[in-house]
Amino acid sequence: MVDSIVPENIRTLTAYPPGKPLSELERELGVSSAIKLASNENALGPSPKATRAIANALPELHRYPDGGAFYLRRRLSKHVNVQPNELLLGNGSNEIIELLIRTFCSKDAGVLTSEATFVVYRLVSQAAGVPFEAVPMTDLHFDLDAIAERVTSNTRLIFLCNPNNPTGTKFNQESLDRFLVRIGDDPIVVLDEAYIEYVPQAERVKAMELIAKRPRTVVLRTFSKAYGLAGARIGYGMTSEAIADYVNRVRQPFNVNQLAQVGALAALDDTDHLQQVIELTESGKQKIYAGLESMGMRYTPSWTNFVLFDTFRDGKSLYQAMLKQGVIVRPMNAYGLPSHLRVNMGLNEENDRFLAALKQALNSN
Numbered sequence: 001m002v003d004s005i006v007p008e009n010i011r012t013l014t015a016y017p018p019g020k021p022l023s024e025l026e027r028e029l030g031v032s033s034a035i036k037l038a039s040n041e042n043a044l045g046p047s048p049k050a051t052r053a054i055a056n057a058l059p060e061l062h063r064y065p066d067g068g069a070f071y072l073r074r075r076l077s078k079h080v081n082v083q084p085n086e087l088l089l090g091n092g093s094n095e096i097i098e099l100l101i102r103t104f105c106s107k108d109a110g111v112l113t114s115e116a117t118f119v120v121y122r123l124v125s126q127a128a129g130v131p132f133e134a135v136p137m138t139d140l141h142f143d144l145d146a147i148a149e150r151v152t153s154n155t156r157l158i159f160l161c162n163p164n165n166p167t168g169t170k171f172n173q174e175s176l177d178r179f180l181v182r183i184g185d186d187p188i189v190v191l192d193e194a195y196i197e198y199v200p201q202a203e204r205v206k207a208m209e210l211i212a213k214r215p216r217t218v219v220l221r222t223f224s225k226a227y228g229l230a231g232a233r234i235g236y237g238m239t240s241e242a243i244a245d246y247v248n249r250v251r252q253p254f255n256v257n258q259l260a261q262v263g264a265l266a267a268l269d270d271t272d273h274l275q276q277v278i279e280l281t282e283s284g285k286q287k288i289y290a291g292l293e294s295m296g297m298r299y300t301p302s303w304t305n306f307v308l309f310d311t312f313r314d315g316k317s318l319y320q321a322m323l324k325q326g327v328i329v330r331p332m333n334a335y336g337l338p339s340h341l342r343v344n345m346g347l348n349e350e351n352d353r354f355l356a357a358l359k360q361a362l363n364s365n
């Protein structure tokens, strides 16, 4: 037994519960036609330009990647209009979340966020032995006023997920401005914008202007969602040079692999593909809303590529009944929402299969 030598914060840690992999369900069911709508992935897949760039880079795999990601940094700095040394790159934005906590937090300088948000903020805080507090939501939205009230001199990082996973809701510029006035300049505010590409421009908060005005701000983005590169593992952040410099000291020298770098670079150039993804997602969302409503489910209007809905019964057993039909959605127990399920928009035929499977699961439940 090793229990006695494991620190308390690690012994009580539970591993991140990922969406069930397709291959696992297919093995269990002995079928080959299961569909996965559980991890907010992109139904259309990556841009063909990205897959070509990745294929072209394969013969160089014996080389270490460019640890400074020169070309991607230069391209991204134009894309988001910051200097290359104001960018953070990570093995998924998950890694940047971890790096921020490891770089800036300690047992006296903790993390503050909301309940029912991305669980990785909590898991990494606990693993790092850092104080963590989650403030209740109001009506499945971040309650920024309530979060501001909990800020103390020991609050180091505040994670604001906008739009939020798993609720799909967002806050607006006015609420954010009021929040920032209330909390002052000390805590580092991390705006996690993993789903921002799905939000129309006019509805987004002005995150980049904020970095210029308030240096202790980080904006996180990812290539895993609208850009369809979840398997490549690459995310990025924008911040002040001073914050980027410290994070850079803590990260592994080759944290972003070469295939991810060239794939991301090519994906940024394929704006047509991105547009197709956004349009397919929007039409799928309308169809799923209508289907859920007709079955008496209550959905939360979403700014993302997924929808959270209340089934008014045990979500986990519906989830299991749908698994038997080869449809993987996401139960929400880990987020404290046991009667809810989360589904991401897929291809048209996948959305139809989801609605049919839910109907059947409800009938037999």
Ligand SMILES: Cc1ncc(COP(=O)(O)O)c(C=O)c1O
Pocket: 039, 040, 091, 092, 093, 094, 095, 118, 161, 164, 165, 192, 194, 221, 222, 223, 224, 230, 233, 234, 235
């Ligand atoms: C809100 C949010 N942030 C960050 C991530 C991490 O994404 P990745 O590590 O794939 O970039 C996710 C993934 O589900 C997410 O939903």
